[in-house]
Amino acid sequence: MELNGGYEEVVIRRGRRSGLDMVIAVHSTALGPALGGVRLWHYPTTDDGVADALRLARGMTYKAAAAGLDLGGGKGVICAPAGDPPAGDLRHDLLLDFGDLVESLDGRYITAEDVGMSPVDLVTIRSRTAHLTGLPVELGGSGDPSPITAIGVEAAMRACVRDVFGSSDLAGRRVAIVGMGHVGGRLARRLAEDGAELVVSDLDVTKRGIADALEAEWTEPDDAMLVECDVLAPCALGGGITHANVSALNAEIICGSANNQLADEGLDRALAERGILYAPDFIVNAGGLMHVYRELRGYSEAEALELVLGIEETMERILATSADRDITPLAAAHELAEERLALATGRIASAA
Numbered sequence: 001m002e003l004n005g006g007y008e009e010v011v012i013r014r015g016r017r018s019g020l021d022m023v024i025a026v027h028s029t030a031l032g033p034a035l036g037g038v039r040l041w042h043y044p045t046t047d048d049g050v051a052d053a054l055r056l057a058r059g060m061t062y063k064a065a066a067a068g069l070d071l072g073g074g075k076g077v078i079c080a081p082a083g084d085p086p087a088g089d090l091r092h093d094l095l096l097d098f099g100d101l102v103e104s105l106d107g108r109y110i111t112a113e114d115v116g117m118s119p120v121d122l123v124t125i126r127s128r129t130a131h132l133t134g135l136p137v138e139l140g141g142s143g144d145p146s147p148i149t150a151i152g153v154e155a156a157m158r159a160c161v162r163d164v165f166g167s168s169d170l171a172g173r174r175v176a177i178v179g180m181g182h183v184g185g186r187l188a189r190r191l192a193e194d195g196a197e198l199v200v201s202d203l204d205v206t207k208r209g210i211a212d213a214l215e216a217e218w219t220e221p222d223d224a225m226l227v228e229c230d231v232l233a234p235c236a237l238g239g240g241i242t243h244a245n246v247s248a249l250n251a252e253i254i255c256g257s258a259n260n261q262l263a264d265e266g267l268d269r270a271l272a273e274r275g276i277l278y279a280p281d282f283i284v285n286a287g288g289l290m291h292v293y294r295e296l297r298g299y300s301e302a303e304a305l306e307l308v309l310g311i312e313e314t315m316e317r318i319l320a321t322s323a324d325r326d327i328t329p330l331a332a333a334h335e336l337a338e339e340r341l342a343l344a345t346g347r348i349a350s351a352a
Contacts, residue, residue, distance in 0.1 A: 234254070
């Protein structure tokens, strides 16, 4: 089924056990099966869940293509009820229901962990389908992808700092990390080892203990996006850069792990007009995808690390294209992904 925006398929189903609505969006399989995690989240309506799945699936296509991986883009969403995260029998049932939905796509979509989910949840899903990745190490999987994702963010940051300041050295650079979750917390530790001056924030005030341990400055979440810094690293949920705050940002560079950091189209141009370098998030945070990609092919930590360190070179290429063609880094990153997709589509057409 062809949908507006080039989507190949969108499946919406109400789980027969859980009664919860769930969605799988497949944007592209031109380069390989569509891979993307499943997000367990409460949405005001099912339509909002579908919109989130569509947006994220398209982003996964570009992320895989720009990273040089033989994968397409997809995303899963489970629409959770309001209140506390589902637990007990309801959680078990919704995981089985989602596993059945994945299995119904015959391998065109491969699922993994995303917001609201854990590797343990994937074990339950695996009882209904083999089309998944990101399992715990003790079950033959690659385990938690956040450490390698943080390495990729750091690599991208080096390229950006070199472009703006003339040196990739992060020592002494003031970096504001918004969101101290799995990736943000690990990034903070790595940057502290690099000698960066850290400002950190999180909705969870217990994360202040990490800030104290790293001798980092703590700032309140409402103020975090506007901190004066060399590098702003959004590492929580997306949409943090908006038309309302873009004129008030106090960073030279934006380079973080959050997906879809720009709330609206055109904000990359608004940032460029202000002289702020925006590192495209789907380039910066590709380390997690590289991690689970290697699991699909037999996990090797050395090979996964080689892939993720290549993010620095990819970012340098994107920034060079941006400067040469006078386009934003986001536009340059899209062109890089679209070139690879066009080649794959041409090969498929020729074979047919």
